[in-house]
Amino acid sequence: MSLTKALLSFLLTKNMYGRIPDSNKNEFNIELINLNFDRSRKTNLVLLGVSLILLLIDVLNKQKGLWMPGSKYLFYTHILMILVPLILLLFFSINIGDNPKHTQKKLFFVMLFAYFLSLDSTLTSIIDQHIHGQITVYIIGAYLIAVMNNFKPLTSLGIFLINYSIFVIGITFVQENPVVLRGHYVNGTLIAVVAWFLSVILYYAKVRDFLSKKTIEYQKGELEKANQQLTATNCKLQESLSALDESQNIIFTLALALESKDPYSHGHSDRVADYALELARSLNLSEVDQVNIYRAAILHDIGKIGIPDAILNKPSALTSEEWSIMKSHPERGGNICSKLNFAREILPIIRHHHERYDGKGYPDGLCGEKIPFLARLVSIADTVDAITSSRPYRSAGTFEQVLEELQKYAGTQFDPVLVEAFIAFYHAKG
Ligand SMILES: [Fe+2]
Numbered sequence: 001m002s003l004t005k006a007l008l009s010f011l012l013t014k015n016m017y018g019r020i021p022d023s024n025k026n027e028f029n030i031e032l033i034n035l036n037f038d039r040s041r042k043t044n045l046v047l048l049g050v051s052l053i054l055l056l057i058d059v060l061n062k063q064k065g066l067w068m069p070g071s072k073y074l075f076y077t078h079i080l081m082i083l084v085p086l087i088l089l090l091f092f093s094i095n096i097g098d099n100p101k102h103t104q105k106k107l108f109f110v111m112l113f114a115y116f117l118s119l120d121s122t123l124t125s126i127i128d129q130h131i132h133g134q135i136t137v138y139i140i141g142a143y144l145i146a147v148m149n150n151f152k153p154l155t156s157l158g159i160f161l162i163n164y165s166i167f168v169i170g171i172t173f174v175q176e177n178p179v180v181l182r183g184h185y186v187n188g189t190l191i192a193v194v195a196w197f198l199s200v201i202l203y204y205a206k207v208r209d210f211l212s213k214k215t216i217e218y219q220k221g222e223l224e225k226a227n228q229q230l231t232a233t234n235c236k237l238q239e240s241l242s243a244l245d246e247s248q249n250i251i252f253t254l255a256l257a258l259e260s261k262d263p264y265s266h267g268h269s270d271r272v273a274d275y276a277l278e279l280a281r282s283l284n285l286s287e288v289d290q291v292n293i294y295r296a297a298i299l300h301d302i303g304k305i306g307i308p309d310a311i312l313n314k315p316s317a318l319t320s321e322e323w324s325i326m327k328s329h330p331e332r333g334g335n336i337c338s339k340l341n342f343a344r345e346i347l348p349i350i351r352h353h354h355e356r357y358d359g360k361g362y363p364d365g366l367c368g369e370k371i372p373f374l375a376r377l378v379s380i381a382d383t384v385d386a387i388t389s390s391r392p393y394r395s396a397g398t399f400e401q402v403l404e405e406l407q408k409y410a411g412t413q414f415d416p417v418l419v420e421a422f423i424a425f426y427h428a429k430g
Pocket of ligand 1: 300301329353354
């Protein structure tokens with residue numbers, strides 16, 4: 001791309017640094033006016049001070065007889081440079097704060113001061129043609145306006161065009177040396193173009209800053225929203241956990257209530273849970289499996305709550321009809337726990353804890369690997385506690401008897417791999 005095309009592209013493309021959205025235009029304009037007003041007011045004060053010094057120098061020069069042709073007109077411009085800033089100071093510096101009602105008044109001040117500065121610097125340079133032929137003040141004025149204000153490109157173009165037109169007309173009439181005049185035409189044109197170009201660059205830099213600020217504000221807002229949502233979700237999670245604790249407590253209390261129906265099964269659920277958990281840990285099962293095996297072991301016989309006490313506590317052998325009712329407890333347990341969200345994972349363990357490895361168990365007669373792994377594990381823990389607990393018809397057995405029983409029925413009632421694991425765990429534990 002050629003330099004000309006690049007320049008045209010720069011000047012004509014509004015989106016170069018991004019575009020202010022319609023919803024933010026008003027805010028951006030107010031920010032711009034406030035910024036320009038603040039800078040113009042300070043510059044106005046500085047100008048007043050400089051003008052007073054220049055006026056003093058004029059008076060001293062006059063007394064010394066150093067006035068040249070044109071010094072009189074310079075003297076007048078210096079008086080103007082005192083009067084106008086004083087008027088502006090009186091009318092626009094008092095009682096103007098951050099009140100949005102004063103925005104138009106601020107804009108008026110900014111435009112008035114910019115045009116005054118432009119006109120004054122140009123007039124001074126025209127008068128200077130009588131004295132030393134330089135255009136220094138015109139240059140200072142043009143760049144001061146470009147740097148001091150963040151005007152929109154068309155606004156600054158208007159100011160620089162007027163400034164430039166007065167400059168060209170003025171020096172044409174005042175400067176008599178054609179060589180110097182040609183130099184001023186060239187330099188004056190370059191100064192006007194470059195000053196305007198600088199003004200445009202500074203304006204779009206301001207646009208970019210504003211958009212960056214808005215982006216940060218938007219992202220901060222989004223972050224706060226996400227944070228609030230996270231807090232709300234966390235609260236809900238806490239509530240759910242509390243509800244879960246409550247439902248667990250209720251069902252675990254039911255398991256205790258069940259044990260109170262049968263004095264000989266007191267503490268059975270807890271002991272089965274402990275055996276099952278220790279075995280699970282020795283097998284390096286996951287945390288989730290450990291939690292599930294513990295819960296399932298606590299609740300494995302919860303279905304017995306629906307079995308009549310006469311059957312549950314019958315001291316003699318059960319009839320076939322009573323036995324079939326007794327054998328329904330894994331299924332009943334599954335049904336009771338099926339309504340609990342936290343127990344969904346453990347329903348198969350509760351239902352199948354009386355399955356046998358050879359398929360002769362109940363309720364579904366599953367065999368081998370078809371029996372859920374954790375149900376096979378609970379089955380062993382259940383047997384360990386059954387043998388080592390006393391019953392109305394026999395006293396408590398020893399762990400040696402447990403090992404014999406497990407080995408005897410490994411492959412028929414129990415998973416042989418888990419039997420081996422339990423024996424290894426028992427010996428390791430000592
Ligand atoms: Fe059972």
